[in-house]
Amino acid sequence: MQTFKGTKIVNGIAIGRIKIYKTPDYVISEELVSDIGAEIERFEAARVKVQEQQNALYEKEMKEGRKDTAGIFEAHAMMLDDEDTLIDPCKEIMAEGHTAEYAVRAAFDNAATEFSEMEDEYFRARSADVIDLKNSMLDVLFGNDTESLQGTEPAILVAEDLAPSETVKLDKSLLLGLVTRLGSSNSHTAILARSMNWPTLIQCHDIADDWDGKFAILDGYNSCIYIEPDQKTIDELSAKQAEDKAREEKLKELKGQPSVTKDGRKVKLYANIGGPKDIQAVIENDAEGVGLFRSEFVYLNSKEDPSEEAQFAAYKQVLEGLSPRMVIIRTCDIGADKTIDYMQLDKEDNPALGFRAVRICLTRPDFFKRQLRALLRASAFGNLGIMFPMIISLWEVKKCKEILEECRKELEAEGAKIGKYEIGIMIETPAAALCADELAEEVDFFSLGTNDLTQYTCAIDRQSANLEPFANTHHPAVLRLIRETIEAGHRHNTWVGICGELGADPTLTEEFLKWGVDELSVNPKSILPLRGNVRNADLSKFKTESPKAVDPKKEPKGFFGRLFS
Numbered sequence: 001m002q003t004f005k006g007t008k009i010v011n012g013i014a015i016g017r018i019k020i021y022k023t024p025d026y027v028i029s030e031e032l033v034s035d036i037g038a039e040i041e042r043f044e045a046a047r048v049k050v051q052e053q054q055n056a057l058y059e060k061e062m063k064e065g066r067k068d069t070a071g072i073f074e075a076h077a078m079m080l081d082d083e084d085t086l087i088d089p090c091k092e093i094m095a096e097g098h099t100a101e102y103a104v105r106a107a108f109d110n111a112a113t114e115f116s117e118m119e120d121e122y123f124r125a126r127s128a129d130v131i132d133l134k135n136s137m138l139d140v141l142f143g144n145d146t147e148s149l150q151g152t153e154p155a156i157l158v159a160e161d162l163a164p165s166e167t168v169k170l171d172k173s174l175l176l177g178l179v180t181r182l183g184s185s186n187s188h189t190a191i192l193a194r195s196m197n198w199p200t201l202i203q204c205h206d207i208a209d210d211w212d213g214k215f216a217i218l219d220g221y222n223s224c225i226y227i228e229p230d231q232k233t234i235d236e237l238s239a240k241q242a243e244d245k246a247r248e249e250k251l252k253e254l255k256g257q258p259s260v261t262k263d264g265r266k267v268k269l270y271a272n273i274g275g276p277k278d279i280q281a282v283i284e285n286d287a288e289g290v291g292l293f294r295s296e297f298v299y300l301n302s303k304e305d306p307s308e309e310a311q312f313a314a315y316k317q318v319l320e321g322l323s324p325r326m327v328i329i330r331t332c333d334i335g336a337d338k339t340i341d342y343m344q345l346d347k348e349d350n351p352a353l354g355f356r357a358v359r360i361c362l363t364r365p366d367f368f369k370r371q372l373r374a375l376l377r378a379s380a381f382g383n384l385g386i387m388f389p390m391i392i393s394l395w396e397v398k399k400c401k402e403i404l405e406e407c408r409k410e411l412e413a414e415g416a417k418i419g420k421y422e423i424g425i426m427i428e429t430p431a432a433a434l435c436a437d438e439l440a441e442e443v444d445f446f447s448l449g450t451n452d453l454t455q456y457t458c459a460i461d462r463q464s465a466n467l468e469p470f471a472n473t474h475h476p477a478v479l480r481l482i483r484e485t486i487e488a489g490h491r492h493n494t495w496v497g498i499c500g501e502l503g504a505d506p507t508l509t510e511e512f513l514k515w516g517v518d519e520l521s522v523n524p525k526s527i528l529p530l531r532g533n534v535r536n537a538d539l540s541k542f543k544t545e546s547p548k549a550v551d552p553k554k555e556p557k558g559f560f561g562r563l564f565s
């Protein structure tokens with residue numbers, strides 16, 4: 001038995017075989033080959049396989065009633081029959097002695113550029129399809145399709161690192177746990193792992209290719225992985241895994257119980273989700289609402305810029321599925337570590353300080369309006385909160401609201417039904433926290449994004465493993481900004497929640513309640529343990545007077561609905 005240490009992200013035990021996951025590496029050789037026929041055969045085989053994959057996706061989407069997305073895959077399959085645009089140019093390049101990979105990249109990129117320069121909007125949008133097909137062709141040519149990436153049996157996945165876009169594409173039914181050499185505790189991949197409750201270890205520097213296929217136990221409690229464990233370890237940790245299951249069962253007793261402290265202070269316990277697939281987890285864990293629906297995962301899960309209809313369908317499904325619970329949908333927070341090919345964003349030296357979230361939305365109003373229209377239409381099907389991320393200035397909030405209002409008027413003129421909704425912003429930059437009084441005048445609620453607030457306040461890149469020793473999630477500057485934001489919000493009758501990872505930190509629950517937080521939004525699996533913490537808390541022991549909550553009788557500031565109505 002060998003033991004290797006790492007940093008745990010999620011407690012828990014995973015027992016099974018290891019599958020080494022290799023991030024696709026597209027270093028394409030420029031060398032000429034002598035066997036042109038063999039390259040053409042490889043190309044043909046890849047083309048047929050990708051076409052089969054697209055047809056299978058079409059069938060799956062149709063079966064699940066998503067005609068819109070099914071149409072995309074049907075079109076993709078047809079494009080791979082297009083001799084003039086894609087196939088012949090590839091063959092011509094291979095006839096010069098280039099590899100199939102080289103030909104695919106050159107010919108598909110060329111076709112994508114031609115599409116992107118066309119007048120007609122429909123054809124311009126096909127550029128993203130061609131890029132997507134290029135990636136699928138390269139996946140197959142490099143042997144990196146899902147089957148070879150993840151295998152076919154449930155396994156502990158071991159990887160160098162995983163981008164959020166790769167993580168969302170993993171087949172969850174095949175994932176027992178996750179181990180990476182790199183990664184940081186606050187990255188979106190770590191957040192996804194927490195929300196899925198996968199036992200996860202990052203910064204395990206000793207991972208090796210020869211672990212592939214070996215039997216192992218990932219022990220989140222002791223932050224290590226045992227390769228080929230002895231029988232004693234297997235027995236001990238199997239028993240611990242069974243205990244975990246029993247504890248989870250016991251927590252279920254808290255379902256339906258109010259989230260209220262011993263001295264009667266109520267708090268809303270909401271869930272963080274990434275899309276309709278999480279509806280069940282919200283219900284199963286008895287969350288009282290959704291405090292953060294990271295809508296960018298709808299974009300990350302999509303092969304092309306999702307249409308208004310596709311977005312409307314996703315938001316409506318969540319609102320309807322969780323009604324009458326409140327669902328706060330954050331507008332697209334793409335950028336930084338969440339990159340998407342079809343967005344064609346420039347590479348930046350400092351992406352976390354770069355073109356992301358509302359900065360993209362306010363620069364690309366058509367893109368933004370598609371989402372806002374979908375949100376407004378979905379508002380008729382539940383209790384919606386619309387939240388804008390990465391705010392630093394008052395004008396950004398005013399501009400977001402102005403565009404939202406423009407969409408509302410357009411939709412009303414079209415006869416669309418629009419329901420009630422609240423408007424809020426993320427407080428995740430020191431600029432926003434320090435200007436909270438001014439910002440509060442404009443919105444119904446704040447939600448503290450403590451992941452980014454910590455990153456920007458402490459100047460600690462949340463993606464960097466090297467900076468972990470400097471990262472202090474309880475840094476007094478961050479805690480002071482949280483407290484002052486709650487107080488500023490309440491001065492203006494704006495309710496304040498926390499949706500960053502700190503919201504689930506049991507050592508801070510009493511502190512947050514004492515400061516008057518109105519809502520905590522955490523990954524679904526943390527709801528019941530957190531409810532246990534809240535119910536064990538007693539704020540009467542603090543000498544200081546608890547801050548006042550929002551006055552329930554006061555009218556919202558020109559918007560619809562109230563959390564405390």
Ligand code: PEP
Nearest residue numbers: 428449450451452499500
């Ligand atoms: C945050 O920054 O705390 C947050 C909730 O948003 P995200 O983690 O998606 O950046």
Ligand code: MG
Nearest residue numbers: 428449451452
């Ligand atoms: Mg954030």
